[in-house]
Amino acid sequence: MAEAPAKGDGAPPGSSATAGGSGGIAFFLALLRARPAYALGYVIVATVVVLAVLAPWVAPYNPVQASPVDFLKPPGWPHVMGTDATGMDIFSRVIYAPRIDLAIALAGTLISAVVGSALGAAAGYYEAQRGIGTFAAGFVMRAADVLQAFPVFVFAIAVVAVLGQSLQSVVIAVAFVNTPIYLRLMRGQVLSIRRMRYVEAAYIAGVSDFGIIRRHVIPNAMAPVLAQLSVNIGWAILLTAALSFIGAGVEAPTPEWGSMIAMGFQSIITGHWWPSIFPGLALAVTVFGFALIGSSVEVLADPARRRALAGELEARRRARLATA
Amino acid sequence: MSDPRLPFLDRRSFFRTTSAIAGAAVMPRILSIPSAHAQAGSTMVIAAPATPQSLDCNFDVSLGTFEAIGALYDGLLGFEKIPDPGVPSASREDISFHADLPGGVNMVGKLAESWELDPSGTRVVFKLREGVMSNWGNELTAEDVRWTWNRAFELGALGAFYTAVSGLKSPDDVRVEDKYVVSFNTAEPNPLLLKIQTNLYTPVYDSTKCKEVGGTDDPWARKFIENDSAGFGPYRLQQLTRGQQAVFAAREDYWGGKPAIDTVVFREVPTSAARVQLLQGGAVDIAQYLQPLEIISLQNVPNVVVETVPASFMIWIELNAKTPPFDNVDVRRAMNFAFPQQQVLDAVYQGLATPLNGCMPNIYPGFSDEFFEYSYDPAKAKELLAGAGFGDGFTTSLAYNAGDPVQEPIAIIYQTALREVGVELELKKIPAGSFYNAVTERGQPMIFYVDSPWCPDPGYSLTLYFDSASYVNYSNYENAEVDRLIAETAATADEAARLDMMKEAQGIIMSEAPWTFIAYPNYTMARKAELEGFTYYTSNNIRFQDFHRA
Numbered sequence: 083m084a085e086a087p088a089k090g091d092g093a094p095p096g097s098s099a100t101a102g103g104s105g106g107i108a109f110f111l112a113l114l115r116a117r118p119a120y121a122l123g124y125v126i127v128a129t130v131v132v133l134a135v136l137a138p139w140v141a142p143y144n145p146v147q148a149s150p151v152d153f154l155k156p157p158g159w160p161h162v163m164g165t166d167a168t169g170m171d172i173f174s175r176v177i178y179a180p181r182i183d184l185a186i187a188l189a190g191t192l193i194s195a196v197v198g199s200a201l202g203a204a205a206g207y208y209e210a211q212r213g214i215g216t217f218a219a220g221f222v223m224r225a226a227d228v229l230q231a232f233p234v235f236v237f238a239i240a241v242v243a244v245l246g247q248s249l250q251s252v253v254i255a256v257a258f259v260n261t262p263i264y265l266r267l268m269r270g271q272v273l274s275i276r277r278m279r280y281v282e283a284a285y286i287a288g289v290s291d292f293g294i295i296r297r298h299v300i301p302n303a304m305a306p307v308l309a310q311l312s313v314n315i316g317w318a319i320l321l322t323a324a325l326s327f328i329g330a331g332v333e334a335p336t337p338e339w340g341s342m343i344a345m346g347f348q349s350i351i352t353g354h355w356w357p358s359i360f361p362g363l364a365l366a367v368t369v370f371g372f373a374l375i376g377s378s379v380e381v382l383a384d385p386a387r388r389r390a391l392a393g394e395l396e397a398r399r400r401a402r403l404a405t406a
Numbered sequence: 407m408s409d410p411r412l413p414f415l416d417r418r419s420f421f422r423t424t425s426a427i428a429g430a431a432v433m434p435r436i437l438s439i440p441s442a443h444a445q446a447g448s449t450m451v452i453a454a455p456a457t458p459q460s461l462d463c464n465f466d467v468s469l470g471t472f473e474a475i476g477a478l479y480d481g482l483l484g485f486e487k488i489p490d491p492g493v494p495s496a497s498r499e500d501i502s503f504h505a506d507l508p509g510g511v512n513m514v515g516k517l518a519e520s521w522e523l524d525p526s527g528t529r530v531v532f533k534l535r536e537g538v539m540s541n542w543g544n545e546l547t548a549e550d551v552r553w554t555w556n557r558a559f560e561l562g563a564l565g566a567f568y569t570a571v572s573g574l575k576s577p578d579d580v581r582v583e584d585k586y587v588v589s590f591n592t593a594e595p596n597p598l599l600l601k602i603q604t605n606l607y608t609p610v611y612d613s614t615k616c617k618e619v620g621g622t623d624d625p626w627a628r629k630f631i632e633n634d635s636a637g638f639g640p641y642r643l644q645q646l647t648r649g650q651q652a653v654f655a656a657r658e659d660y661w662g663g664k665p666a667i668d669t670v671v672f673r674e675v676p677t678s679a680a681r682v683q684l685l686q687g688g689a690v691d692i693a694q695y696l697q698p699l700e701i702i703s704l705q706n707v708p709n710v711v712v713e714t715v716p717a718s719f720m721i722w723i724e725l726n727a728k729t730p731p732f733d734n735v736d737v738r739r740a741m742n743f744a745f746p747q748q749q750v751l752d753a754v755y756q757g758l759a760t761p762l763n764g765c766m767p768n769i770y771p772g773f774s775d776e777f778f779e780y781s782y783d784p785a786k787a788k789e790l791l792a793g794a795g796f797g798d799g800f801t802t803s804l805a806y807n808a809g810d811p812v813q814e815p816i817a818i819i820y821q822t823a824l825r826e827v828g829v830e831l832e833l834k835k836i837p838a839g840s841f842y843n844a845v846t847e848r849g850q851p852m853i854f855y856v857d858s859p860w861c862p863d864p865g866y867s868l869t870l871y872f873d874s875a876s877y878v879n880y881s882n883y884e885n886a887e888v889d890r891l892i893a894e895t896a897a898t899a900d901e902a903a904r905l906d907m908m909k910e911a912q913g914i915i916m917s918e919a920p921w922t923f924i925a926y927p928n929y930t931m932a933r934k935a936e937l938e939g940f941t942y943y944t945s946n947n948i949r950f951q952d953f954h955r956a
Binding site for chain 2: 147153247335348350
């Protein structure tokens with residue numbers, strides 16, 4: 083999970099580990115050429131996002147408009163993915179759905195990243211100091227242990243049950259279950275960074291704790307957090323859909339993949355597979371896309387693997403030149 | 407450290423997610439039921455949504471409990487059976503009005519051998535069968551009947567409802583006249599004295615056994631009755647594992663002769679799709695409570711027979727008369743004109759229901775369909791709303807039961823239809839476990855309800871839902887004239903006059919639209935072809951003793 087922090091005491095304060103290589107965009111494009119699977123991930127996610135944004139113009143039907151005379155039409159024309167039991171157009175609903183799923187996943191993940199990182203930075207920074215700081219840091223870490231001890235899904239259901247069924251509740255549930263991940267990640271980073279000479283120098287120069295954490299520690303510890311972020315969004319989409327599947331998420335008939343699957347899965351047995359298979363496929367492909375992006379970000383964010391990859395790309399380029 | 411190529415799917419978290427999702431889905435349990443049971447000639451396996459909770463019908467109205475009570479207990483009377491006019495292989499009760507018969511009803515004795523209704527309508531005397539034994543070997547006597555009704559008085563709950571509708575004021579109104587003769591006596595003429603004795607929930611207990619097990623700590627044997635039985639019915643309880651199965655064994659010494667099916671295994675299979683699969687695969691003999699599309703899909707399966715008959719079920723939406731804007735009659739009427747009833751019946755019920763065109767079951771005597779005027783007419787709805795001061799529409803919410811798969815699609819279709827007349831409907835999904843509470847609290851502006859008045863009587867039906875003092879009047883409907891007609895109907899034994907008054911009440915109620923009228927769903931029996939004898943009862947449950955193998 084956590085990548086080894088950048089080695090070497092000489093890294094200038096404030097510089098980001100991701101900026102370590104030369105020619106950011108060019109390198110990125112070279113990477114996509116060398117690893118087409120990564121490119122596929124970006125294409126999938128870009129397509130989903132664009133369709134979601136343009137849904138009001140692209141979707142042939144209103145996604146919440148029932149049309150009972152057209153109930154359970156199989157895929158064909160004009161309903162390319164068919165209609166569900168109330169005659170709503172499944173294709174329109176499938177492309178509207180990421181507006182909800184992605185929004186919840188993004189919001190939940192960002193909140194957990196911000197809160198988790200801040201708490202983790204503080205916990206890591208104060209952990210080795212004596213006094214109240216150590217106590218507080220220990221308390222935060224043990225609280226995170228408790229949170230992580232619950233199965234994620236069960237815990238999320240409990241959170242939604244307590245807060246009531248709404249979009250906000252799902253966002254909070256997603257944020258809640260993910261926060262400990264960032265907390266641990268950031269704390270691990272900070273524990274090593276706080277012993278760096280530039281941190282000690284800042285301390286001796288009289289910079290406040292807050293100033294050191296903000297200007298020197300967090301920027302240098304961000305790389306693995308960013309990598310984790312893209313990984314986590316895929317996760318969060320799954321969690322959102324799962325919560326909606328069991329009826330704890332969004333309210334009907336809001337277009338959302340999990341609730342669409344739930345509305346349709348019982349009728350698979352009677353031969354009406356399309357109301358649930360299409361949203362299921364969309365969900366699977368989207369999460370897969372985020373997984374691929376996560377992999378690429380991990381490579382980009384890890385200086386060691388990045389250097390190795392740069393070397394490989396360079397070797398290939400030379401080989402191509404030599405054969406030409 | 408995880409495999410870098412699968413960053414978010416390290417092994418542990420992969421299992422965590424997949425098991426959570428698999429846990430929410432339900433299919434894997436399907437094949438866990440041994441099919442060997444179903445092969446045995448005199449065993450019948452039923453796939454049901456739930457096993458009985460309590461076996462005490464004074465307190466429990468859950469689905470599985472109905473079947474259990476019908477098997478373990480008998481009452482004094484039953485309706486005569488007739489072939490179903492639409493489905494020749496099925497039977498049903500003859501509940502129609504017979505002017506030439508006492509009380510206007512066509513009945514047969516069960517635990518009672520004969521009975522005499524006093525012309526005043528205030529007294530009925532039952533002569534019990536002699537030599538009827540309970541499942542504990544005690545003989546039925548008049549004391550058992552008296553004790554049973556005494557129990558209803560003492561424990562309240564559902565028993566209090568039955569004593570009230572029977573016009574009984576105190577335990578002394580049920581009198582032992584002789585060892586085998588018992589009488590029911592009321593101060594006012596009561597039209598339900600006979601009909602109430604056919605009710606599934608007025609069975610007779612073996613008081614000897616109950617007194618023996620209850621002792622002084624538990625004089626009404628509540629603990630015992632909750633988990634076991636002491637009755638004069640055709641089956642005894644062999645096993646009850648709640649959440650899994652209940653097993654019933656036929657009684658050799660049943661007064662009506664030993665039932666054809668020796669053993670009944672009542673299995674809990676919560677998902678209707680799974681129940682369909684079990685029936686298709688031959689693992690069970692009967693699959694209960696299926697969805698319309700599933701019923702349609704079973705109609706072409708060899709060796710499976712589907713019998714679908716008109717029933718006493720009704721589904722409607724309560725329009726809460728105490729919550730604005732539904733305190734306005736025109737708004738309630740508009741809600742009905744804006745409801746695309748026929749489209750809902752076609753899309754959601756697939757023809758397995760008829761339009762709810764009245765406020766009581768259409769199969770009961772005294773029903774009238776002439777007051778239904780609410781064919782789908784959005785223009786008329788808009789006009790009524792404008793007249794009521796809601797020309798710009800309004801926003802309200804509709805609560806539905808997550809456990810009933812037909813309610814969500816109906817709600818979505820209604821939401822779309824209401825948008826056309828300017829009404830914004832917010833849908834509230836309520837978990838099955840707390841739905842009944844939400845109904846009884848009467849706090850929702852609009853909420854679905856499915857019910858059936860078991861007693862085939864117009865007075866009984868209208869009292870339940872429209873008497874302003876009734877507990878079941880969940881729409882808070884109140885009309886002084888309707889209250890008066892209901893009270894008068896309950897206090898006269900003149901059947902023809904009762905029917906007239908109840909017709910008048912139906913006219914008033916329908917014009918004031920306390921509900922959004924949806925459907926009369928059919929009762930459907932899905933069974934193996936060789937299992938014959940299905941009989942429809944207005945209590946919407948099956949009775950195992952009716953069945954035999956061809």
